[in-house]
Amino acid sequence: MILGLLFALPFVAYLAWLVWALVAYPVPLSYNLRSLWQRKLSSASTAAAIALVVGIFVVVLSLAQGLSQAFVSSGRADQAIVLRPNARFELNSSIERDRMRILKVHPLLKRDGNGPIASAEVVVVKLFPMADGTDTNVTVRGLETAGIAMRPQVRLLQGRWFRPGLSEVVVPRKMQGRFAGMEMGQRLRMGGRDWQIVGTFDAGGASYESEVWSDANDVMQAFRRETYSSMLARLDNPQRLETFTQAVDEDKRLKLEVVGETAYFKELTKAGDPIKILGNLITLILTGAAIFAAMNTMYAAVAGRTKEIGTLRALGFRQREILASFQWESIFLCVTGGIVGSGLALFANGIQTGTTSFETFSDVSFAFTITPGLMAQGVAFSLVMGLLGGFLPAWRASRIPLTEAMKGG
Amino acid sequence: MNTDRFDLGGGEPIITLRDIAKSYWREELEIPVLQGIDLEIPAGAYIALMGPSGSGKTTLLNLLAGIDRPTGGSLEVCGHELNDLDDDQLAAWRNAHVGFIFQNYNLVPVLNAFENVELPLLITGAGRGERRDRVDQVLQLVNLTDQMFNYPRQLSGGQEQRVAIARAIVTDPDLLVADEPTGALDAKNAEEVLALMERLNRELGKTIVMVTHDPKAAHHARHQIHLEKGVLDRTVEVNR
Numbered sequence: 001m002i003l004g005l006l007f008a009l010p011f012v013a014y015l016a017w018l019v020w021a022l023v024a025y026p027v028p029l030s031y032n033l034r035s036l037w038q039r040k041l042s043s044a045s046t047a048a049a050i051a052l053v054v055g056i057f058v059v060v061l062s063l064a065q066g067l068s069q070a071f072v073s074s075g076r077a078d079q080a081i082v083l084r085p086n087a088r089f090e091l092n093s094s095i096e097r098d099r100m101r102i103l104k105v106h107p108l109l110k111r112d113g114n115g116p117i118a119s120a121e122v123v124v125v126k127l128f129p130m131a132d133g134t135d136t137n138v139t140v141r142g143l144e145t146a147g148i149a150m151r152p153q154v155r156l157l158q159g160r161w162f163r164p165g166l167s168e169v170v171v172p173r174k175m176q177g178r179f180a181g182m183e184m185g186q187r188l189r190m191g192g193r194d195w196q197i198v199g200t201f202d203a204g205g206a207s208y209e210s211e212v213w214s215d216a217n218d219v220m221q222a223f224r225r226e227t228y229s230s231m232l233a234r235l236d237n238p239q240r241l242e243t244f245t246q247a248v249d250e251d252k253r254l255k256l257e258v259v260g261e262t263a264y265f266k267e268l269t270k271a272g273d274p275i276k277i278l279g280n281l282i283t284l285i286l287t288g289a290a291i292f293a294a295m296n297t298m299y300a301a302v303a304g305r306t307k308e309i310g311t312l313r314a315l316g317f318r319q320r321e322i323l324a325s326f327q328w329e330s331i332f333l334c335v336t337g338g339i340v341g342s343g344l345a346l347f348a349n350g351i352q353t354g355t356t357s358f359e360t361f362s363d364v365s366f367a368f369t370i371t372p373g374l375m376a377q378g379v380a381f382s383l384v385m386g387l388l389g390g391f392l393p394a395w396r397a398s399r400i401p402l403t404e405a406m407k408g409g
Numbered sequence: 410m411n412t413d414r415f416d417l418g419g420g421e422p423i424i425t426l427r428d429i430a431k432s433y434w435r436e437e438l439e440i441p442v443l444q445g446i447d448l449e450i451p452a453g454a455y456i457a458l459m460g461p462s463g464s465g466k467t468t469l470l471n472l473l474a475g476i477d478r479p480t481g482g483s484l485e486v487c488g489h490e491l492n493d494l495d496d497d498q499l500a501a502w503r504n505a506h507v508g509f510i511f512q513n514y515n516l517v518p519v520l521n522a523f524e525n526v527e528l529p530l531l532i533t534g535a536g537r538g539e540r541r542d543r544v545d546q547v548l549q550l551v552n553l554t555d556q557m558f559n560y561p562r563q564l565s566g567g568q569e570q571r572v573a574i575a576r577a578i579v580t581d582p583d584l585l586v587a588d589e590p591t592g593a594l595d596a597k598n599a600e601e602v603l604a605l606m607e608r609l610n611r612e613l614g615k616t617i618v619m620v621t622h623d624p625k626a627a628h629h630a631r632h633q634i635h636l637e638k639g640v641l642d643r644t645v646e647v648n649r
Binding site: 026028030031035037307310314315316317403406 | 471474476477496497500501503504505509511513515517518519520524528529531532576
């Protein structure tokens with residue numbers, strides 16, 4: 001963090017000086033803008049290169065954003081997930097039936113007319129065929145009826161919810177297009193049984209949109225599981241989370257661990273790390289190329305305008321004014337590309353895709369989410385490219401000996 | 410025509426050169442361009458600097474316009490010892506005291522005539538209205554008011570040079586330096602430009618130092634200074 005700040009500080013200070021120079025120094029901006037326009041072809045090709053890089057940068061960020069949204073919007077501050085100690089994720093956890101019975105009557109759980117609000121759940125991973133012919137792991141969640149109501153972001157879109165004992169499933173609408181055989185009324189083969197699809201649901205972008213849901217007992221029987229994976233528990237208020245955590249931790253009969261639902265899903269966002277790393281690597285390589293393109297364009301601009309620079313210096317413009325002028329020209333060039341690139345990235349907005357989580361070894365469906373914030377980051381990124389790519393040519397422009405510049409280089 | 414060595418008439422000197430020397434270095438080799446130049450140019454003079462190629466005319470012009478620095482001697486122009494000024498001060502001094510007229514006009518191609526003429530005023534901090542008035546005034550003087558929104562590519566060579574002259578005088582400098590101002594013009598346009606410069610000297614009292622190869626152009630000046638191999642050779646007063 002401190003290293004990042006130290007790295008950013010010179011940029012910020014230099015940018016602040018440039019902004020001040022824009023007001024205080026008199027080389028007109030129209031000079032730079034028209035000069036860019038005059039060299040349409042080279043300006044356009046450089047801006048296009050920058051646009052491409054910024055477009056990729058924004059799309060990569062939007063992948064991470066989409067993943068984060070999938071997980072972060074899944075959790076509630078007043079709910080907790082109970083797991084086996086050190087399991088970290090539901091898939092690695094197991095809770096025996098007798099412990100689950102003790103847990104479900106815990107006095108700190110919120111209650112309604114039907115008793116404590118909690119859902120004993122089981123999570124298994126099953127290989128499903130995708131629409132493109134490949135197979136991928138999908139999380140199958142067995143849950144109790146209360147578990148549906150505890151996830152208010154989940155809405156039934158079509159059909160009805162599964163009924164216990166009938167081997168029925170409901171599937172997320174967003175999986176239907178990506179996976180084969182997931183239409184209403186079709187049957188899924190898993191755990192040696194056929195499961196009828198009786199409904200489709202939507203979870204407002206949450207990670208449940210990557211799960212097939214059924215009754216907990218049906219799933220346990222089919223997959224020969226003796227234990228649950230977890231329990232989702234609702235507390236009276238978020239402040240009770242710590243008390244509940246402590247109470248469960250100290251209960252010798254349970255030997256279980258409580259994790260806040262929000263924190264749990266935050267941990268799951270690490271599923272996006274490989275994509276982010278790959279995306280950042282690609283962006284880094286392309287950024288180098290784009291900065292080089294901007295630098296090349298600006299060097300050519302300086303070389304072609306040494307006489308102009310000399311004239312400006314002769315008229316009384318100082319070296320730092322020439323530096324600021326050419327630096328702004330580079331920034332305009334790159335930021336134009338950045339705006340175009342951020343705009344182009346909008347075409348990816350909403351496109352559904354998925355990745356395999358290395359935490360749960362199953363598919364995570366999510367949508368590219370291009371937000372105004374991400375687009376602004378793309379433009380800021382292009383600004384940095386303009387600063388880096390333009391600095392050396394602008395410096396050179398400001399340091400050309402006046403007599404050389406007067407001769408035209 | 411009278412021939413008096415370095416006598417440019419009376420009046421307060423606007424330019425005083427004492428033992429000016431200028432050398433360039435090519436690796437270890439020193440190449441002297443100017444040596445032992447002593448010269449006083451009075452305010453309101455109109456000088457043609459003449460001499461063969463390589464005699465140091467443009468170098469001398471660059472020195473007294475504050476574009477280059479001497480390797481020896483002192484150089485007082487418009488009341489300032491130029492050796493004492495740093496680069497920023499020199500830039501401000503050029504803006505305030507010197508107007509430049511170049512052989513190839515050196516207009517900025519992406520700015521129109523008005524904007525080109527306005528450029529030196531942007532440094533002075535003059536307000537928009539004042540700048541507009543000044544630019545209008547000088548464009549009127551060079552008779553180009555109707556071309557003020559044309560870009561250099563839309564102007565003839567003569568018109569471009571007149572825009573350049575307007576730019577040179579817009580800050581009302583004491584000294585105009587011109588490097589082959591008619592070198593790229595046909596005879597008719599050259600004559601118009603020279604007539605304009607003569608007017609600036611006669612009517613506005615501008616001191617003009619002009620480098621030229623052209624005897625016809627030099628004839629418009631009041632004095633001709635001849636350089637030969639980096640030293641002052643002779644001064645000629647022009648009788649018109």
